[in-house]
Amino acid sequence: MTIKPLSFNKISMGRAWRIEYEGALYHLISRGNDGQHIYLNDADRNLFLETISEMSERFEVDIFAYVLMPNHYHLLARTNRANLKKAMQWFGTTYTRRFNNRNLKKGHLFQGRYKSILVQNDAYLMQLSCYIHRNPLRAGIVSRLIDYKWSSYPIYAYAKKSPDWLSTQVILSYFKDSNKHKQYREKVQKYAEEEKQLLEDLHHGMILGAKTFVNKIRKQFLPDIPHNDLPQQKQLAKDIKLDDLLKKSAEILQIDIDKCVQAKRLHGIDKHKRDLIVYLLWNKGLMTNEKLGQLFNMSYSAISHCVKSFKEKMNKDKKVENQFEVFNSQFKL
Structure with a gap:
């Protein structure tokens, strides 16, 4: 990241x-x-x-x-x-x-x-x-x-x-x-x-x-507890959280994380899993749309569309909403 x-x-x-x-x-x-x-x-x-x-x-x-x-x-x-x-x-x-x-x-x-x-x-x-x-x-x-x-x-x-x-x-x-x-x-x-x-x-x-x-x-x-007045320490500490989150996400969803972040186009279940991770990062406020785009090899507008589309999926489909809630509950950041 x-x-x-x-x-x-x-x-x-x-x-x-x-x-x-x-x-x-x-x-x-x-x-x-x-x-x-x-x-x-x-x-x-x-x-x-x-x-x-x-x-x-x-x-x-x-x-x-x-x-x-x-x-x-x-x-x-x-x-x-x-x-x-x-x-x-x-x-x-x-x-x-x-x-x-x-x-x-x-x-x-x-x-x-x-x-x-x-x-x-x-x-x-x-x-x-x-x-x-x-x-x-x-x-x-x-x-x-x-x-x-x-x-x-x-x-x-x-x-x-x-x-x-x-x-x-x-x-x-x-x-x-x-x-x-x-x-x-x-x-x-x-x-x-x-x-x-x-x-x-x-x-x-x-x-x-x-x-x-x-x-x-x-x-x-890096100290165990980043200094409040040193934003660079906080950023490096946040990197640890992001790395751990991506690794754990890949294990839970059984997806190749390298494929997930490098492929411009995904389809079917791979796309759904990628969108789930994108929405999780966005929902937790860990990354802006710009940074998400850099990470997942997507444009700013594509990230915005991804987040909006996943929200709509959750509103329409209780299974998707429950899937996100279960997924989200496994991360304490």
């Missing part, structure tokens, strides 16, 4: 649950307070990068890619120690103080909470670097990425001089031929076609990876 946002930039900024461990890989995003610019000139941008350099050395954080946008930034980073919160707190406080001193300003520079997306492993580094580097294109700031110098793209794509704190070897090692920089340029140019696939692996706006990785993180870090 993966919730699929359309963009990394649309992730909720409510109180965040930070998952930390040695060697953890993150996509980090932070915005200016009330959308304000977080640098006023190139001197500020250089100051920003100098502060990133200090954070990298002080907290043993590897930086793989970055882009400085007018009112936000993206970093692709690995913490060699389990210290994301300390590193990011130091960076935010230090850069804000330096920025304010330089520009005779006061107060907060960054929006309250930065976004941190936990990434499964290095297999996502290439895709994420492409996503990060294409930001100026998506924002319409430039028509050619070579014209935007405030990112690590020129280093990867044109072999520009790399600062000591930027780790480029891992991503460039994906290319075997000698002209790795040209191959990287071509990869970024073609990347728009792959972006949707990357976003499909984003779970609850906080974990990027396969479902097996999400389950591993859930087992290791």
Whole structure:
């Protein structure tokens, strides 16, 4: 049950649950307070990068890619120690103080909470670097990425001089031929076609990876009772309920759940059982029509029709109503 946002930039900024461990890989995003610019000139941008350099050395954080946008930034980073919160707190406080001193300003520079997306492993580094580097294109700031110098793209794509704190070897090692920089340029140019696939692996706006990785993180870090102020913990806990419900539904109804959720068209008793599960999920409020459509490979309108049709069946046929009541009574969610 993966919730699929359309963009990394649309992730909720409510109180965040930070998952930390040695060697953890993150996509980090932070915005200016009330959308304000977080640098006023190139001197500020250089100051920003100098502060990133200090954070990298002080907290043993590897930086793989970055882009400085007018009112936000993206970093692709690995913490060699389990210290994301300390590193990011130091960076935010230090850069804000330096920025304010330089520009005779006061107060907060960054929006309250930065976004941190936990990434499964290095297999996502290439895709994420492409996503990060294409930001100026998506924002319409430039028509050619070579014209935007405030990112690590020129280093990867044109072999520009790399600062000591930027780790480029891992991503460039994906290319075997000698002209790795040209191959990287071509990869970024073609990347728009792959972006949707990357976003499909984003779970609850906080974990990027396969479902097996999400389950591993859930087992290791999710407390028995999710914190009321941490919606991401609640979402992961809800995943357990949905998984258990689908598994139990398949056992009770004696249906292949994979067939149930993947087939666009079902007929006869298989369709009736699928509709029964859809109505149960809808009736318990566990999923919206949109999410039900994603899960069962159906359109929004098809889900609406399915729910309406099953309601009518129950109203007309006491056996169907009784079947649902018996089925529903076996789930306490």
